[in-house]
Amino acid sequence: MEKCIINFKFYYKFPYGQQYAIILSIFLLTVVSGNVLNAQVVTDGLVSYWSLNRETIQDNTVKDTWGSNDGKINGEPKITKGRFGEALAFDGVDDYLEIPDTDTLRLDSTGSIEFWINITQINKYQGILIKALTWTGSGYVLRYSSEYQFQGGWEWVDFHEDGELIEGEWSHVVMTTDGETAFLYQDGKLVVSEETTVAASTHPLIIGETLGYYLNGIIDEVRVYDKLLSEQEIKQNMRAKGLSVKDNSNNITITWATLKIL
Ligand SMILES: [Ca+2]
């Protein structure tokens, strides 16, 4: 985009002046509009969105900026620099985020859960999230230790093919299901898909701990959908910096922000 703007100034001063300026203006408007669309988080089917930005955290309450599923902080996770804005850093000892049960968080028909993660310590089980009471009941669990393990409907699915988290680096992770098959994406690429079903659990959604295994790392931009997310939608969300109230009034700002992260 920077090059486009420099070129625009150059052509604007060209002897044939205005004609080129108009053509280039239309071109730039198209480019900018396209990027603005890509910068938006998919809102179709969006249930909850915890940006974990500083302004959404008050005392122990983490606000759901899209739906009404506010979370409660346990332990003392630190508000730190995130993938976008701020995020929560969990200490691997006793920190976690708890979100009360609602049917839209159960993912027992179609649904998705998405987040950015930056693991501090990779060489032990990292409990990422769970919505289940035990290892052997209804619900779902996602943990990581050199491979992803997802459990839904009481079959462990090892996502160990191409997915790999790297200490100190951000990765975008999506678990999405159509009710029959679960798909795990990392950084916009399908890691693996497995036939599995999720049985509804009324246990709270816990982020940062799975039954005694705590996360030593940072989580950011957590979203839940009530539908399967396509690869295209997942890639769009990867590029999106979040929901912005400035979308219609400050397109250039949004575009710059988007380009910076590509
Ligand atoms: Ca954030």
Ligand SMILES: [Ca+2]
């Ligand atoms: Ca703590």
